[in-house]
Amino acid sequence: MxxxxxxxxxxxxxxxxxxxxxxxxxxxxxxxxxxxxxxxxxxxxxxxxxxxxxxxxxxxxxxxxxxxxxxxxxxxxxxxxxxxxxxxxxxxxxxxxxxxxxxxxxxxxxxxxxxxxxxxxxxxxxxxxNYPKEKPELNHPIPLIPNDIGKQNIRGANVYIETHRGCLGNCTFCQVPKFFGKSIRSREIDDIIREVLEFKKRGAKRIAISGGTGSLYNFKKSVDKNKFLELLEKLSSILGKNNISVPDMRVDYVDEEILEGIKNYTIGWVFFGLESGSNKILRDMKKGTNREKNLNAIKLAKDCGVKVAGSFIVGYPTETEKDYLLTKDFIVDAELDDIFVSIAEPIPTTELAKLVVDTPKEENPIFIEYKNNMSLAEYRCFDLYLHAEMWKSNPRILTKQLVNIYLNDAKQQGEDIRKITNLLFKYKEYIKRY
Ligand code: SF4
Structure with missing residues (x-):
């Protein structure tokens, strides 16, 4: 066949x-x-x-x-x-x-x-x-690796490999716990290494570790730092530290040892999902962190010599002007090395999707017309990008070209999320049941 x-x-x-x-x-x-x-x-x-x-x-x-x-x-x-x-x-x-x-x-x-x-x-x-009866074990055969894998570029990596599945988090906008479950299933290190060697043989040079929060690898009752560090060390010895990244980390699952490992065995960056500078919005998102914890983790990472990128979500249905201004303040205090801004995307089956269909469109920032032909959510996305650019550890000059990149990105995100939101309204009954 x-x-x-x-x-x-x-x-x-x-x-x-x-x-x-x-x-x-x-x-x-x-x-x-x-x-x-x-x-x-x-x-x-x-x-x-x-x-x-x-x-x-x-x-x-x-x-x-x-x-x-x-x-x-x-x-x-x-x-x-x-x-x-x-x-x-x-x-x-x-x-x-x-x-x-x-x-x-x-x-x-x-x-x-x-x-x-x-x-x-x-x-x-x-x-x-017919729902599946069981969840698979994670040690599997070598993936089918295409010949042009070395040309692929996903946020700087040729491929995101899997070390574990599941997340302990409850973030209302995220599908990971729903798709993979809330308990962590991890692969054996030897199995991961065998796969990485094969990716290397097929032309992949840069590999990122995917799966919610990298340091949850081999999590049982607590974080297994030794296994996580052993994994990073082995990966780094195969591809070189400049070709390994563990982009996604929760601020509450890092400490000095883990950050030292990130510095010594990877490109030396962490990517924290910071989401908002408002504790109220972080609570609404069930993020399980707060502004103070976020600032402490950023400081710890910087003290360990690790670069910190942060991602933020704007246009959450309950976000007020005050919440948004708190996010801008947070960015000033955090002095991040890089920043990504997204408009809240209501993925079906998430709590955010339910909240979105319960929010009248005229009250949803993605539909509220604001300034310069932009919705409120688009405007905040664009505005936060410009603001963040000035408050990064290494600010860039805001050229017309850079401003246009941010403007187009905010508008494209807005258009996409309006389409998704309209789809949710069309299937409101299913969305409420998921
Ligand atoms: S956003 Fe990250 S921490 Fe939150 S549930 Fe998803 S994978 Fe877990």
Missing amino acids: RVVIYTPKIYTYGAMLIGGILKEKGYKVHLSKNFDKTLFLKADVVIYSLYSTLHILDDNIKNSIKYLKNIKKKLKIYVAGCVSTYPEIILNEMDVDGVIIGEGELITPKILEGDNEGLAYKEGDEIVI
Whole structure:
């Protein structure tokens, strides 16, 4: 059986992993990040591995499915990936044979053999959902690594590899605990090393560790610093410290030893999800941190010689002008080395999505018209970028070009999130049930 896994624009780790598993089971598998009609029409099964709600609304993706279905009636088309936690929406929006729900290692091969475990599909007007019975172990075969992996650039890395799954956090905007669960499952170090050696052999030079919070690797009842540091040391000895990054960290899961490890065995940056300078908004987001803890962690990292990037979320439905100004103040106090700003994205199945559908549109910052043809959320995103640029440890001159980059980014985010929000309103009943 020929299988194509389509992963729009980037090779995701999850798609490569499922490719590796299917290949090991004897399937002929191709991984493609572009819609290649000839390749797709030769397949018996095409799996659309989708990682953004926007993919469900993307006309190019929808039209590609229609095209394939028209020409090759027997072709089976499934959707998989992190969008699969809301199968009802996908099955109503896309003409596919089914949705492979959640973590796909165990169920995908069975579904290709005709089993329904882990599959959601339509039967007439009814939607049938068979949730997977168990979660997979994490030691797996070598992923299907494409030849051009060395050319891929995702925030500076060729690939984000997986060391563990799950997160202890409750952040209202995040899908990680819902998709992977709240208990931590970790891979063996030897298994990770074997995989990294293979990525290196196939041309990958820079690798990042994905999965919520890097230092939760091997977490049992507490953080296992020794294992985390051993992992970093081994990865660094293979690729060199300048080619390893552990971008995502929670401020409450770092200490001096962990930060020393980040400095000694990686590019020497941490990326904290700081989100807001307002304790009220951090509570609304169930972030489990506060302004003081955030400032302390930033200081600790800097004292250890680690560079700190922070990400912020604006346009949260409950964010007031005062909350927003507190975020601006926080940025002045924090003196970060780099800053990323996002408008709150309500991913279906998250608490934020429920809050968004319970908030009248005229009260949602993404729909409130503000200044210069921008919504309030877009304006705050743009304004915070400009503000942050002046208060970074190493401020850049705000050229017209840089201002335009930030302006366009804020407007694009606004447009995307309005589309997603309208989708949520269309499926309000499902959103409230998730
Ligand atoms: S944002 Fe980070 S800390 Fe919060 S739930 Fe998601 S992965 Fe966990």
